[in-house]
Amino acid sequence: MNLTNEDESTGFESTVATTKLGSAVCKTVLPNVPLQSLDIIERSIQKKYRSELWSPFIRGLKEFELVKDGDKIAVAVSGGKDSLLLSKLFQELKRASKTNFEVVFISMNPGFNEINLQNLKKNLKHLNIPCEIYDDNIFEIAEKIAKDYPCYMCAKMRRGSLYTKATSLGCNKLALGHHFDDVIETTLMSMFYMGKFETMLPKLKSDNFNIELIRPLFYVEEKAIIKWVRNNGILPMNCGCTVAAERTSSKRRETKELIAQLVKNNPDIKKRIIQSTQNVNLEKILGWKDSNGKYSYLDKF
Numbered sequence: 075m076n077l078t079n080e081d082e083s084t085g086f087e088s089t090v091a092t093t094k095l096g097s098a099v100c101k102t103v104l105p106n107v108p109l110q111s112l113d114i115i116e117r118s119i120q121k122k123y124r125s126e127l128w129s130p131f132i133r134g135l136k137e138f139e140l141v142k143d144g145d146k147i148a149v150a151v152s153g154g155k156d157s158l159l160l161s162k163l164f165q166e167l168k169r170a171s172k173t174n175f176e177v178v179f180i181s182m183n184p185g186f187n188e189i190n191l192q193n194l195k196k197n198l199k200h201l202n203i204p205c206e207i208y209d210d211n212i213f214e215i216a217e218k219i220a221k222d223y224p225c226y227m228c229a230k231m232r233r234g235s236l237y238t239k240a241t242s243l244g245c246n247k248l249a250l251g252h253h254f255d256d257v258i259e260t261t262l263m264s265m266f267y268m269g270k271f272e273t274m275l276p277k278l279k280s281d282n283f284n285i286e287l288i289r290p291l292f293y294v295e296e297k298a299i300i301k302w303v304r305n306n307g308i309l310p311m312n313c314g315c316t317v318a319a320e321r322t323s324s325k326r327r328e329t330k331e332l333i334a335q336l337v338k339n340n341p342d343i344k345k346r347i348i349q350s351t352q353n354v355n356l357e358k359i360l361g362w363k364d365s366n367g368k369y370s371y372l373d374k375f
């Protein structure tokens with residue numbers, strides 16, 4: 075592991091290391107202090123990090139109506155920092171909210187190495203997250219059937235596996251740990267590398283399962299999650315992928331770095347990117363599409 079200095083505005087601050095894993099290099103978020111007690115960790119969510127974690131979480135839930143009476147929600151836990159926080163937020167919500175909902179925690183073991191698996195179990199135990207870990211060997215399958223580009227296949231199989239598991243547990247919603255920066259990066263990446271304008275939605279209906287996917291961390295910034303994890307002494311899973319890891323995420327890293335540069339001169343830039351997805355002027359756009367087909371502004375010219 076080599077310690078590297080990262081830009082403050084990315085939230086990685088100085089204790090981010092690079093870890094060599096096979097042929098890949100991963101950025102690793104390291105704890106700042108010894109592991110804190112469960113009580114301190116839980117309390118920090120609604121006290122010390124209230125404005126950075128709890129409030130944007132609640133804002134997203136309310137604005138997009140993500141949790142309703144009668145819901146049974148499966149929280150998908152990869153063991154990374156985002157889904158560990160998401161699990162704790164849901165436990166806090168259950169305690170604080172009058173909404174009558176149920177929550178379960180599921181983690182799919184896609185072929186993690188033993189060190190990662192043990193660390194995941196240790197974190198779940200310490201954080202008191204009653205999570206069911208089930209095996210679904212998608213790493214091996216993705217690498218076999220899509221040798222050159224396993225990530226797309228892996229992500230597709232992962233989604234299917236989590237939907238299947240959540241459905242088998244009687245859940246009507248599956249919660250994923252994508253956060254504010256994931257949304258912004260994905261929006262820009264789809265413009266830069268795929269030539270289309272679209273964003274990551276806070277909720278969507280599955281095409282093949284009778285289940286809704288929700289993203290309750292929609293308004294939670296990554297730098298706040300990193301602070302929460304590091305200052306509570308938690309070592310999240312960092313390099314779970316044993317197949318491709320950093321090889322295929324370089325475009326995301328480039329986009330992340332570009333945004334960090336822009337934020338230096340214009341701190342509101344991330345907010346503006348999100349706003350632009352809520353404010354598309356269909357009279358000043360060349361073309362758009364929906365499930366019925368493609369349209370050009372010339373159609374009605």
Ligand SMILES: Nc1ncnc2c1ncn2[C@@H]1O[C@H](COP(=O)(O)OP(=O)(O)OP(=O)(O)O)[C@@H](O)[C@H]1O
Pocket residue numbers: 149150151152153154155156157158180181182183184232236249250251252314
């Ligand atoms: N193996 C898994 N088991 C359960 N849920 C998963 C798994 N892998 C990913 N997820 C879900 O999908 C979300 C997005 O996955 P992604 O790979 O982008 O995140 P990550 O960096 O692995 O971890 P995290 O988002 O928890 O920090 C996760 O936050 C989690 O909710």
